[in-house]
Amino acid sequence: MPKAGAPVPDATTLRGPRRQACLSLRAQPTASLRGAVATALGVELPVAPCTHRRAGERALHWLGPDEWLATAPAGTEDALQAALRAALTGHFAVTDVSGAWRSFNLAGPRAIEVLRKSSPCDFHPRAFAPGRCVQTVFAKATALIACNADGDFDVITRTSYADYLRHWLEVATLEHPASP
Amino acid sequence: MLEIHCPYCGESRSEEEFSYAGEAHIRRPSDPAGLDDRAWGDYLHFRSNPRGAHRELWFHAAGCRRYLNVLRDTASYQISQTYRVGESPEDV
Numbered sequence: 001m002p003k004a005g006a007p008v009p010d011a012t013t014l015r016g017p018r019r020q021a022c023l024s025l026r027a028q029p030t031a032s033l034r035g036a037v038a039t040a041l042g043v044e045l046p047v048a049p050c051t052h053r054r055a056g057e058r059a060l061h062w063l064g065p066d067e068w069l070a071t072a073p074a075g076t077e078d079a080l081q082a083a084l085r086a087a088l089t090g091h092f093a094v095t096d097v098s099g100a101w102r103s104f105n106l107a108g109p110r111a112i113e114v115l116r117k118s119s120p121c122d123f124h125p126r127a128f129a130p131g132r133c134v135q136t137v138f139a140k141a142t143a144l145i146a147c148n149a150d151g152d153f154d155v156i157t158r159t160s161y162a163d164y165l166r167h168w169l170e171v172a173t174l175e176h177p178a179s180p
Numbered sequence: 181m182l183e184i185h186c187p188y189c190g191e192s193r194s195e196e197e198f199s200y201a202g203e204a205h206i207r208r209p210s211d212p213a214g215l216d217d218r219a220w221g222d223y224l225h226f227r228s229n230p231r232g233a234h235r236e237l238w239f240h241a242a243g244c245r246r247y248l249n250v251l252r253d254t255a256s257y258q259i260s261q262t263y264r265v266g267e268s269p270e271d272v
Contacts, residue, residue, distance in 0.1 A: 049190045049244075064244040065188055120194035134189075135243045137196050142242045 012111050012173045016104035016155075017162035021077035023070040023084065025060075027092035040087035041070060041080065052133040052146045061133050061144060061156075069144065071103070071156070102162035104169060107152035114172045115145065115153060139168045184238065185262045188246045197242040203227045204237040204249045205268075231255050235269065238262075 027033050029047045037045045043055045052061040061069045077098045084094045115123045118139040133146035141161040146154040182195040236250045251261040251269050261269050
């Protein structure tokens, strides 16, 4: 444990749980879908498994071969849903699931250790580079974990797990806390 | 603990993420009303339970939430192949 009041050079910063605008998108990944999503959201549709794309505050996460999760700042869900519905054609489903998800953010050079002690997934940078996202078991709960371009991690979990995971993550970052 | 390759995620994941969903490739009879009780009972309740190669259905519960087929040896637990629902194993 670091001494009280001493600065921690490799501190892990934990933020959240935070409510975001979350939309579930179900459709076949056709070229027309990719074009429509890029127009409506300004984010390219990630079609490669276990990847996510981000543009500013908006992101799209691959959840399955025909399923994605869009995240954006809270309060924008209605506008985004309207934009998607206007742009998409054919057989699709867009559902506002903002109430179902809460987001955490872990940053710092040792944030990866927090992930490693929480999940059996491989978080080595070789396997989990920026742009990757995985859905997995996390501290006996489940979570979607995304690695961002600057090396920090988003941990997106069910709202009902959010309080529990906040406690878990606080304890898991005790070895290298942001504010000792 | 098994490592199971998910054909949808394209990577191997811990067994913890999956749940077992029974024997694979069991086709629902096209005309259930035309079956006698024995044939319907066989379809509903009776499975092959082999020692050796077994075609199984698994569910990637904590991952992409898709069903997948697994060809697993019930004696050695070795998984020789996983493939998507609707596909058939190459060598069986």
